[in-house]
Amino acid sequence: xxxxxxxxxxxxxxxxxxxxxxxxxxxxxxxxxxxxxxxxxxxxxxxxxxxxxxxxxxxxxxxxxxxxxxxxxxxxxxxxxxxxxxxxxxxxxxxxxxxxxxxxxxxxxxxxxxxxxxxxxxxxxxxxxxxxxxxxxxxxxxxxxxxxxxxxxxxxxxxxxxxxxxxxxxxxxxxxxxxxxxxxxxxxxxxxxxxxxxxxxxxxxxxxxxxxxxxxxxxxxxxxxxxxxxxxxxxxxxxxxxxxxxxxxxxxxxxxxxxxxxxxxxxxxxxxxxxxxxxxxxxxxxxxxxxxxxxxxxxxxxxxxxxxxxxxxxxxxxxxxxxxxxxxxx
Ligand code: CP
Ligand code: NVA
Numbered sequence: 001x002x003x004x005x006x007x008x009x010x011x012x013x014x015x016x017x018x019x020x021x022x023x024x025x026x027x028x029x030x031x032x033x034x035x036x037x038x039x040x041x042x043x044x045x046x047x048x049x050x051x052x053x054x055x056x057x058x059x060x061x062x063x064x065x066x067x068x069x070x071x072x073x074x075x076x077x078x079x080x081x082x083x084x085x086x087x088x089x090x091x092x093x094x095x096x097x098x099x100x101x102x103x104x105x106x107x108x109x110x111x112x113x114x115x116x117x118x119x120x121x122x123x124x125x126x127x128x129x130x131x132x133x134x135x136x137x138x139x140x141x142x143x144x145x146x147x148x149x150x151x152x153x154x155x156x157x158x159x160x161x162x163x164x165x166x167x168x169x170x171x172x173x174x175x176x177x178x179x180x181x182x183x184x185x186x187x188x189x190x191x192x193x194x195x196x197x198x199x200x201x202x203x204x205x206x207x208x209x210x211x212x213x214x215x216x217x218x219x220x221x222x223x224x225x226x227x228x229x230x231x232x233x234x235x236x237x238x239x240x241x242x243x244x245x246x247x248x249x250x251x252x253x254x255x256x257x258x259x260x261x262x263x264x265x266x267x268x269x270x271x272x273x274x275x276x277x278x279x280x281x282x283x284x285x286x287x288x289x290x291x292x293x294x295x296x297x298x299x300x301x302x303x304x305x306x307x308x309x310x311x312x313x314x315x316x317x318x319x320x321x322x323x324x325x326x327x328x329x330x
Contacts, residue, residue, distance in 0.1 A: 005327040009119040009126040012112065012134045013174045014200070018208065021140070021178055027323035028144055028316070035070065035319065042072030044329055047103040050076045052083060052118075053129070054109030055236045059273065059317045060129045060137065064106050067322035076102070095121035104329055107131075110237060125328040127321075132237060135167045138272050139175040140320035145313040146181075146227055149268050154180040155210070158227040159263075161186050161253045162297050163246070164214070165193045168231045168272050173197070173212060177204040184213045186221035188249045218253060218262075225263040229270045230255045230297045247291055255298040260307060269298070269308040277303040 005020060013021065034041045051064050061077065068075040085094040091114060098105050099122035107115045108129035119126035128136050146153045158176055160169045164187035173193055176183035183205075185193055192198075192214050202212050215221040222228060230253075233246040255269065276284045276296040288294055302308060 006330055007125060008328050010136060010324050010328060011115050011119055011126065011128045013136045013139060013171060013178060016178070018178050021175070024140055024320070024323050024327060025144055025147070027327060028140060028320040031322045031326070032316070032319040041070060043326060045072030047329060048074040048076070048101070049104040049106065049325070050078060050098055050102045051106045051129070052078050052085070052098070052108070054080050055130065056080060057108055057129070059314055060108060063318040063321040064129065064325075066318050067325060070322060071326060073103075091117050092121045096123075099123040104325060127324060127328070130167060132235075133167055134171045134174075135272065136171055137317065137321050137324060138168060139171050140324070141313055141316035142172070142229070142270055142272070143175060143179060144316045144320055145270060145309050146268070148312065149309060150226065155182070156226040157182045157184065157224060158229060159184040159186050159222050159225040161218075161222070161228065161230045161255050161259070162250050163187060163191050163231060163233055163235070165191050166231060166235050169193060170197060172229060173201045176210065177201040177208060177212060180208040180210045182210045182213075184215060184221045184225070186215055186218060187253050188216055190249060218259065222259050222262045226267050227270060228255055228259060228263055228267055231272055232274065232276060233297055243287060244291070247287070247293065247296070250297070251293070254296070255302050257299070257301065260302055267307060269302055269305070269310070270313050271298060271303070271310045273310055273314055275303060275310070
């Protein structure tokens with residue numbers, strides 16, 4: 001049993017021990033059971049939280065809202081552009097004001113330093129709902145989904161394909177190192193994770209008996225993989241002009257039938273979502289008109305196929321975020 005997480009912020013997984021991450025996963029399983037059995041769990045009635053979003057969201061926002069309501073809390077949402085933060089009021093002042101009114105603050109936005117500073121000044125737990133560097137709540141949902149499919153996660157091989165230096169890839173590398181999952185970043189040399197972060201993760205991985213590998217060789221990287229993971233090629237906050245370059249660079253790392261066939265026959269496919277796997281989005285259609293590609297980081301066939309667990313993964317965002325809020329606010 002790890003020390004209590006009460007009063008802690010959840011900013012990045014590097015701040016948490018293996019036991020603490022495992023504890024959050026166990027808690028999430030309990031909450032999933034309560035939800036599935038329609039058992040009320042308004043354990044935090046009387047508390048209030050605020051969700052501060054500087055970027056758009058479907059899953060993360062809805063997870064915090066539903067989880068907050070299920071726990072009996074009041075939930076306030078501030079959408080991108082509707083708070084004073086940064087424009088008329090400093091981050092420090094905003095954090096101090098929100099900390100006086102709310103018991104917890106979720107932040108989605110840009111630099112990791114912003115969420116770290118919010119936590120420094122707010123005096124209440126702050127949860128990172130995605131920054132340019134990390135997406136830690138996503139990781140708990142991903143590992144829970146892996147465990148639901150294999151019954152365990154330690155010793156498995158997880159491969160991230162594509163833009164291997166984005167927030168999701170960085171976080172997957174950290175959570176893998178912490179939990180003993182063998183991690184492979186499979187992408188072009190130009191898009192590999194930061195060297196210092198790789199070195200830190202390799203040290204942690206050594207303690208937990210797993211490896212961190214970087215490769216641009218798709219065949220070698222995905223051989224016998226248990227989990228194939230990808231994410232969009234251009235993340236929120238990056239300029240539209242970068243699409244052409246990314247399509248050229250990342251197309252060889254698309255998750256398709258050949259990739260899945262090279263993996264373990266029992267392998268699962270994960271994606272944090274949203275995903276460009278068909279032409280049913282305005283951006284997907286624009287890209288198709290400009291570059292002639294009807295699907296990007298994953299083919300529609302793999303996305304909709306039996307190995308894809310992306311909607312279980314999306315549901316698990318809610319149960320795991322509930323665990324994080326409960327553990328830090330109780
Ligand atoms: N995976 C994820 O964070 O989705 P949203 O951007 O919809 O929150
Ligand atoms: N890398 C993506 C993740 C979205 C959940 C982004 O930052 O846009």
